[in-house]
C-alpha cells in the first residue's frame with residue numbers, strides 16, 4: 001500500500017474516531033454518571049457550533065499535490081468517491097470535490113498552478129459549514145426554512161474563515177476566499193449568497209460548482225440516497241442548458257466534463273441492450289458510446305468499445321436501475 005493511501009486511510013479513521021468521540025461525549029452527557037442526580041426535565045439545548053476543520057496551509061498543499069498526481073488524466077480515479085461517515089461526511093466530500101475539480105480544470109486546459117489552486121479551493125470550499133451547528137449536516141430530514149437560511153451563510157463564513165486562518169501567499173490568499181464565497185453562485189443568477197450573474201462569477205468557482213453539485217448528487221446524505229452517476233450527469237446537463245440564455249452551470253465546462261467522463265461517467269455500472277451489466281472503463285469520441293467491461297453473461301470480463309459495436313447499446317443508468325450505483329473503486 002502506498003504511503004499516501006495509508007495516510008488517507010489513517011486520516012479517514014481519525015475523522016470517524018472524532019465523530020464517534022463526539023457522539024460518545026453526547027451520550028455520556030445525556031446519561032450522566034452513577035452518582036448523578038435524576039435527570040432534569042428536558043430543556044431545549046442551544047445548538048453547539050462545531051470547531052472548524054483544522055488543517056494548516058502546508059498540509060492542504062501537500063494533500064493537493066498527492067491528489068493532483070493521482071487524478072490528472074485519470075477519470076476513474078477522479079470519480080471514485082469516498083463515502084464519509086453518516087454524521088460526518090464533510091471531510092470526505094471536500095476531498096472528493098477537490099479531486100474532481102482538479103480533473104475538470106486539467107481537462108479544460110488550466111495550467112498546473114491553476115489546477116492545484118482548484119484543488120485547494122475544493123478542499124476548503126465548505127469550511128464555513130463547520131462554523132454552523134453540527135445538526136445542520138446530520139439531520140435525517142429536509143431542513144426547515146430557517147435552517148436553510150443558516151446554511152446559505154456558509155460560503156461567506158468560509159471565505160472569512162480562510163482569510164483569517166490561512167496564508168498561501170499573496171495571490172492565492174486573495175483568490176481562494178473569492179472562489180469559496182462564490183461556489184454556490186449560479187450562472188443564471190439563481191445562486192447564493194449574492195445571486196451573481198455568470199460573467200461576475202470567478203472561473204474557478206464555476207468549476208467548483210459543477211464538481212460540488214455532481215459529488216453531492218452521487219454520494220449519500222443523512223436524508224437521502226445517492227443518485228446514479230449517469231442520472232446526475234443528465235441533471236447537470238439539463239440544468240446547465242435549460243434555456244437559450246444562461247443555465248445554472250458554465251456550458252463549456254459541462255462540455256469538458258461530458259467529453260472527459262462520458263454520459264455514463266467512467267466507473268459506473270450500466271445496463272446493456274442484451275440484458276447484461278457492464279462497467280464503464282474509458283471514454284471515446286462519442287459520450288454515448290464509451291468503452292465498457294462486461295460484468296455478466298458469457299463474455300463477462302471482456303472489454304468492448306461501443307463505437308465499434310453498434311448492435312450493443314447502453315439502455316440503463318438511472319436511479320434504481322441497478323444495485324451498484326456509484327463508480328467502483330479502481331482495482
Ligand SMILES: [Fe+2]
Pocket residue numbers: 125126154183184
Ligand atoms: Fe457549499
Ligand SMILES: [Fe+2]
Pocket residue numbers: 093097125126212
Ligand atoms: Fe460542498
